[in-house]
Amino acid sequence: MDTLKTRRSIRKFKADEVSDEVLNPLFEKAFRSSTTGNMQLYSVVITRDKAQKEKLAPAHFNQPAYANAPMVITFCADFNRFTKWCEQRNATPGYDNAESFACAAIDTVIAAQTFCVAAEEAGLGICYLGTTTYNPDQIAEVLQLPKLVVPIVTLSVGYPAEDPQCSDRLPISAIVHQEVYKDYAPADIDRIFAEKESLKENQQFVSENQKENLAQVFTDIRYTKKDMEFFSQKLMDFIRKQGF
């Protein structure tokens, strides 16, 4: 389990396929994790086929972590299967709402992350593609997702072809609160982000982007207000369109 302490996301992969014989024991572990009322409100779609992977590429902006991977796995919140079961049993489902979506989305990430832990322990590399919540509509079209199914996270999966360093993390004390949330005073913020701001690679990032500081790289380039608002609208429209 020391894997957990030293893990890194992998964005360059060997060409080798990952077979179902390798994947299924990982899914077995993933689907054993906690789930709301034991309803298992998720489905998984595997993309290995080259033509399918091409079609899905624009939804993930064809980012290197996507393009380099031999496969991706899309974990979807799924109330379709459970609802169909209810309807077939003369039971009246009421799962077309925000609370149901929240339960399913949480179930989905729990399963996905357990998959990641098991995969990394088995020598595979993974990378989460944040683009999933940007372009869920395009992903749903390619994967033919029906109503009550929403893609939540996508993983690039494969055998690592790189050995990157661990990225920096905030101090634990910056994240853990005892009994009540202790809000951050200006001096706390300075202390918490000091190490991140002092790292050579982050300082390089700032100068390459001709910004005053690292925070501006986030707000002006990586995660701008304009983009976040655009994708918010798209995401909410899509969740509603899927029937939640």
Next chain:
Amino acid sequence: MDTLKTRRSIRKFKADEVSDEVLNPLFEKAFRSSTTGNMQLYSVVITRDKAQKEKLAPAHFNQPAYANAPMVITFCADFNRFTKWCEQRNATPGYDNAESFACAAIDTVIAAQTFCVAAEEAGLGICYLGTTTYNPDQIAEVLQLPKLVVPIVTLSVGYPAEDPQCSDRLPISAIVHQEVYKDYAPADIDRIFAEKESLKENQQFVSENQKENLAQVFTDIRYTKKDMEFFSQKLMDFIRKQGF
């Protein structure tokens, strides 16, 4: 890592406290897991104090898995810390929207689930409390969560005082789709849910509740349309109130 294959949620705990010396190495692992743009969009609030635990109890309907635990840990989506950093650096944050909430909520569950894996490997027992998304407003009040902070999942944590059986799970083939989502025909639904429906404990559940079948136990008792709609409204109102 065989823990993952045989894990069970724990709802009865020994009285023993779980110290920070035990918890911190687990948090170290949890916070090493994947996070959107390395922003670590989560905070954790530990509840050990008896008075605090009393105050929080109604939000979790004082369910046995809550009442029996020596402590609970609330994992919260948190864009407050990151936003404060941006503001303090003359950067203009745009993280008061749905997409930002989605990123933070996903980050939060990834960290929480890695914590669970590490905790179970270390001999602790955990149980997710689904009540967190039912009563986020009450939880936020007790934990004093500021704007841009929303509780997503709560874990009961402690040393196990029971040794329950693994609960049933759907077959892997019911959840994994190759290339495209293959929607479920009536015969698929019957096959997928057959084992669950045949289990003695589930049949007992049906007869105790005087229902025709297991699906009706879910729709009429455990997760009713009326409740899900009530909690949906509450959840959406609260997320908006927190500034997203």
